[in-house]
Amino acid sequence: MSEAATGNLQVKALVYIAAFAPAEGESALELANKCPGSTLGGTLQSTPLGDGSNDLSIQPAKYRGQFAADVCEPAHTKVVVEVPGASHAVAVSQPDKVADLIERASSSYPVFKGPATL
Helix, strand or coil: CCCCCCCCCCCCCCCCCCCCCCCCCCCHHHHHHCCCCCCCHHHEEEEECCCCCEEEEECHHHHHHHHCCCCCCCCCCCCCCECCCCCCCHHHHCHHHHHHHHHHHHHCCCCCCCCCEC
16 A cells, blocks of 8 residues: 555545555565564465465455454445455455445445445
8 A cells, every 4th residue: 555656646645544554665464573462474375376476365264353353243244245356455456346336335325235246
């Protein structure tokens, strides 16, 4: 996210809410490992990408405990949407699809019954 608006003169600031704010060149995992007792590393799974690199994401079974332990249950989840081929940074890689989903979900609140994939 730190470089998300590089070169965009319309962006005045980035706001991090419950997020990592790594220094330039520092990964979120490196930042998490600086904190004694961090449990992030043990929740990660690696998915090989076509360019030879790997995408790290939270194992689905461990996600709630890692990021939403204080939430009693999913907040009124009506549908899980998958964007084929997208990583956890789907808002960056597929912004039009994410914006469309948000618009459709908000226009049909409180019940959203969208597609399984976008």
